[in-house]
Amino acid sequence: MAHAIEQRRKRGRPRLVDVPHPAGGPIQTIDRALGVLRILAGAEGLALTDLAQRAGLAPSTAHRLLASLGAHRFVFHDEERSLWFIGVGAFEVGTAFLRSRRLAGIGRVTMHALMESTGETVNLGIEDNGEIVFISQVESHGALRAFFRAGTRAAMHASGVGKALLAQYPKPRVREILHKRGLPRFTARTIVEPEALFHVLAETHERGWAVDDEERTLGMRCLAAPIFNEHGEAIAGISLSGPAVRLTPERVHEFGPLVRRSAEEITASIGGRAPAARAL
Numbered sequence: 001m002a003h004a005i006e007q008r009r010k011r012g013r014p015r016l017v018d019v020p021h022p023a024g025g026p027i028q029t030i031d032r033a034l035g036v037l038r039i040l041a042g043a044e045g046l047a048l049t050d051l052a053q054r055a056g057l058a059p060s061t062a063h064r065l066l067a068s069l070g071a072h073r074f075v076f077h078d079e080e081r082s083l084w085f086i087g088v089g090a091f092e093v094g095t096a097f098l099r100s101r102r103l104a105g106i107g108r109v110t111m112h113a114l115m116e117s118t119g120e121t122v123n124l125g126i127e128d129n130g131e132i133v134f135i136s137q138v139e140s141h142g143a144l145r146a147f148f149r150a151g152t153r154a155a156m157h158a159s160g161v162g163k164a165l166l167a168q169y170p171k172p173r174v175r176e177i178l179h180k181r182g183l184p185r186f187t188a189r190t191i192v193e194p195e196a197l198f199h200v201l202a203e204t205h206e207r208g209w210a211v212d213d214e215e216r217t218l219g220m221r222c223l224a225a226p227i228f229n230e231h232g233e234a235i236a237g238i239s240l241s242g243p244a245v246r247l248t249p250e251r252v253h254e255f256g257p258l259v260r261r262s263a264e265e266i267t268a269s270i271g272g273r274a275p276a277a278r279a280l
Contacts, residue, residue, distance in 0.1 A: 032057065033065050037090060040075060045083035103227070103236055104136035107266045111138040111238065114262045118255050120242035122262075125154070125161035125224075126235065130177040132162045140242065154216060157183050157197055158190050160224030161237035163210035167201040168226050168234035168275075174201070190215045209256045209263075210237075214244060221247040223256050225263035232275035238263045 032055070039054050040046060046054070052062035066084060069075040073089035104124055111122040115138045124136040132154040156162030156177060166174050175194075183192045191197045204210045212222035224239035240247075240259050247255070267274065 029065070032061070033069060036062065036065050036069065037074060037086070040084060040086050041090070045078065045081065045085050047082055048084065051084060103266075103270060106269045107136065107227075107238065108138070110262050110265045110269070111136065114138075114238070114240060114258065115140060117258065118240055118242075120240050120247065120255075123161070123239045123241060125159075125237050125239065127156070127162075127165055128153075130156065130181045132156055132159050132165075132237075134161075135236075155181065155184060155186070157181075158186050158212065158216040160210045160212040160222035160239040160241070163201060163204055163212065164224040164226045164237040164239075165234050166197075167204040167210060171198070174198070186216050187214055187218050189213055189218075207256070209260045211252060211256070212241075219244050221252065223247075223252060223259045225260040227263050227270075228267045228272040228274050230271050230273065232273055235272075236266075238266060 035055055036051065036057075039051060048059055048062060048066070051066075052059045055062060057065070066075055066077075070077065070087070073087045075084055075090075076087040077084055103126075107124050111124065115122045119140055121140040122138045123134050125132045125134045127133075134152045134154070154162060156166055166177070169177075178194055178197075183194065183197065184190075185192050191200060209223055209225040212220075212224070214221060216222075220241060221244050222239050222241040224237045226234040227236040227238060229235045238259060240255055264274070
């Protein structure tokens with residue numbers, strides 16, 4: 001009986017404890033793990049030996065990779081059939097990407113309209129692990145313009161989208177992000193004191209749109225407003241960025257409401273709604 005159980009473990013699921021890395025270092029381990037995920041994604045369940053053969057790995061190496069992936073729920077093992085499948089962890093990561101792609105696609109028309117009406121670059125950003133990640137951009141036609149490549153990250157306290165989202169988050173969550181990320185100084189105008197930032201976030205919350213007043217890059221200003229999902233949660237932000245010589249204080253007050261209306265339009269397009277009460 002014990003021999004049969006041991007034989008089944010060899011064909012199927014390894015113990016998920018004290019798992020060493022496969023030889024070749026962490027980079028090779030990651031490459032091999034991603035290869036295993038791709039193979040499983042294209043199959044309807046695979047036995048360990050079949051998976052190892054397709055991946056060009058020794059069964060023992062495949063065992064260890066599957067154990068690590070299983071610990072993070074990226075794969076799971078069907079004990080009855082001794083087959084490995086893609087897990088819910090991979091699904092969660094994939095759907096996060098799809099949400100970003102859907103939001104970026106739906107927002108393009110509004111982004112183009114805002115760029116044409118203001119002449120400035122328009123960006124779409126989301127929060128990831130306490131930072132802003134820009135996922136889409138419509139560039140200005142001007143020779144001097146802001147540029148953020150898709151995937152560029154920014155500190156939340158020193159970006160328009162970041163402050164637009166922080167202004168919608170509960171205060172404990174804001175403090176958690178600040179504790180994790182800190183308040184690094186980028187320019188002489190960067191807000192580096194928590195209480196000063198909370199004061200600005202309260203004003204931003206009341207106004208409905210945020211301002212990055214040369215706080216990340218000298219000579220550049222940014223206006224941003226939050227986009228909400230169907231639960232009234234701020235999930236993204238649309239921003240307008242340009243040189244301070246064009247985005248003068250007068251233009252800031254003129255364009256701020258336009259950015260907010262663009263955010264409201266995208267919110268409606270994705271079936272979202274602004275919360276009735278948005279207490280900081």
